[in-house]
């Protein structure tokens with residue numbers, strides 16, 4: 001993995017994820033993601049971090065082939081175009097786990113309908129899976145197959161969703177803050193399952209999150225996104241802030257100052273933007289108000 005400059009120099013064929021000079025705009029808007037490059041090798045576990053609205057979900061969705069980008073070589077997953085090669089996702093080689101399921105499955109007029117399915121019905125409905133892998137996931141996520149999906153808690157529903165998303169052995173997995181509803185044990189067990197997947201099968205993971213607990217030893221790489229741009233991209237083992245003379249003990253102590261600097265730069269920029277002067281205007285030139293003085297923008 002490299003930052004913009006490095007990534008443009010070397011494009012290595014065995015990268016499982018190759019993003020080269022990506023530009024992306026939502027319809028009718030100016031480009032939001034600009035000149036974004038990121039290369040990862042099989043076995044990498046990359047944390048995607050950034051402030052709210054910095055573009056993490058957008059990037060993951062581009063990588064998942066959910067948004068069209070110009071040029072077949074710009075976003076390549078396993079050497080194939082993420083958007084154009086639909087077999088990538090159909091085969092399960094490229095998997096995306098994002099937003100949580102809703103409690104309701106539809107509406108009849110104003111009345112929300114709730115699906116009364118069991119966890120077993122949901123999980124065993126996925127065809128062509130390895131039963132050993134399925135049993136391991138059910139066990140790992142501590143899923144009770146009798147749970148009724150319309151009655152379970154958010155975290156329980158999330159477990160079933162994650163289980164189903166992981167049934168097929170992916171090669172590249174994109175995770176959009178999926179551990180947020182999980183309790184500590186489920187989260188830690190899931191994170192170590194991902195390590196096994198990367199180390200045993202050479203899978204690649206990109207994980208967007210705001211929760212850094214325990215991730216300094218879990219991740220191999222970190223990519224910091226600011227306003228749609230890749231600000232930093234480094235191997236975690238080479239991150240200067242995690243080594244002396246830095247006194248940071250964990251990832252949150254590293255990342256918090258980055259985000260605070262970003263926020264104060266943004267505030268500085270806002271205050272430097274010329275604001276309209278507020279002046280008082282005599283009532284006699286203001287036919288629509290009877291007040292003597294009225295604040296207005298010049």
Ligand SMILES: Nc1ncnc2c1ncn2[C@@H]1O[C@H](COP(=O)(O)OP(=O)(O)OP(=O)(O)O)[C@@H](O)[C@H]1O
Pocket residue numbers: 026027032050051052053054055056057058059
């Ligand atoms: N469908 C859309 N149409 C237009 N703009 C969008 C759309 N989805 C997201 N955006 C904008 O793109 C920017 C990035 O959003 P995105 O969801 O990628 O950020 P994020 O880093 O995942 O944020 P968070 O940490 O809050 O989840 C935001 O300014 C958002 O308003």
